[in-house]
């Protein structure tokens with residue numbers, strides 16, 4: 625009978641759909657920005673990028689920058705300035721291409737620069753990274769959008785594009 629074949633076809637299509645969906649969610653959803661690069665959350669300094677002197681903004685060339693950040697409850701460590709004070713603010717020239725590399729030393733944190741495409745989940749054990757061109761001038765709020773404890777709502781700083 626024809627109906628039987630339609631039923632088999634329908635069920636097969638559904639199964640294939642679920643498999644594709646399942647794999648997609650597994651590969652994309654679990655570690656969306658890690659690209660598989662792992663790190664020991666108890667010793668992030670083992671990776672040169674996350675040593676204190678390499679945190680914050682680094683100029684690579686005229687229009688390429690790197691921003692290395694160590695997130696922890698409830699702060700984004702951006703390194704220290706020439707005077708030894710903690711950097712609390714990132715200033716990026718308009719049009720620059722910026723590679724953000726972020727790790728956490730404790731729980732899962734978010735790394736969202738409101739009003740831009742930068743939105744990452746930062747998980748213990750993984751390096752989250754993404755490269756973004758900062759085309760809009762303004763002051764943007766970098767905030768944690770993953771609940772991480774009592775100080776979660778205080779975990780934010782500003783990124784200025786000038």
Ligand code: CUA
Nearest residue numbers: 768770772776
């Ligand atoms: Cu860190 Cu919420």
